[in-house]
Amino acid sequence: MALIEFSDVTLAPLDERLHGFYLEYPVRGSICEAAAVDIRGWVLGRAGRAVAIEIVHEARVIRRVPVDIRRDDVARVYPGIPDGHICGFGAMLRLRPSEDLRIDVQAVLSDHTRVPIAALHLRTRWRGIDADQSPLVSVVIPCFRQAHYLSEAIESVLAQTYPHVEVVVVDDGSPDNTGEIAGRYPGVRYVREPQRGVSEARNLGIRVSNGSFLIFLDADDRLLPDGVASGLDCFAQHPEVALVSGLFRFVATDGSTLYERQGQQVFADHYAEMLRRNYISALCAVMWRRSAFEAIKGFDSAFSVAADYELYLRALREFPAWSHGQEVAEYRRHGLGLTANAWETLREALAALRAERPHLAGKPGLAQAYRSGIRYWKTLTADAVARQVRADWTDGRRRSALRGLLGLLGRCGWLGLTPLTRRGYSGARV
16 A cells, blocks of 8 residues: 655745744654545634645645644744634645655735745655664544543653554544644644544545554553553564453543553454454454454544444454463453443443344354343443442432333343342443
């Protein structure tokens, strides 16, 4: 697959019609996929407000995007400018591979005049591995309303014992200062898109990344220092597999450890085991071979809270996998975990399972695993919701408790009542 390397990036002299500008990405030496060339920065007009950015090739505008991204960090440097905080821009291009290519970036002011920003010189490369034969690993971090945790996620990647790692932060239209946080780390790639959901954010991260291996890390989770190295070691020992998974820790909102060595090791029949239950649980504990991931077409945007489970099922049906016993990540638990999204999780998980039914015909063992999976998700959901039902009843919220009880019966059947009848029940750990 073609990559684009920016052999030179030249910023234009500051024009008197501008207060200032900066092109944050690309920089000289940047490499990205030809199908997803990212250009981003900020510009502040003086003679008139900068309203748009145009990308020009051979005197023809090939892309025009508005200057509409909030940049409070820039506004603090240039105080007193009306609407000075709305000065950021981001553009995504699809380019044809070429031996040598030049594109120009120019600002459009409110009076329709154009001001040069930068000249970009590009050339084609082809995806491979680094010169020292060490594969590049891409860590994709989607972020929506989690900027207060983002620094921890980024720093956990930068602290890896394996050095050939790139970080891609995908801002899913987040209203917080995600871009400002990502911009504090040189070399971290930041991409912003209108809010489209976590699955689309991860898919965008894949398209703009370059690694031969992939890890998906939510903005509130962290990798352990040997997380990347453990995954690559497992791939080296099992070169036939498409994905490897490790163990992880649950941590609290303050980052303190709750439970260690979560997840399960599976030594055979990974697809059947995934039908029975989500034996991985934390997506950040998985490393993917890029070629296999692209073959299954990435995340399905119809799924959100169970998008990882749906992806595991499709991948494991087609490709072999391996799981090892090393802890590789820390997964942050908020509040009651599954309870907050219990019904949506159940709906999506059952939809993912039912999509597998056409592939189970004539395979009694897999059909049995499928039925076990239905019970697994209903039981898991019932445990979470029953905990809330008990709390509502104890606190006098009787109507809420009854609604929860009716929901358990309607969606989980008699399985929904089981956790309420256990003596001394205090809620399952999920």
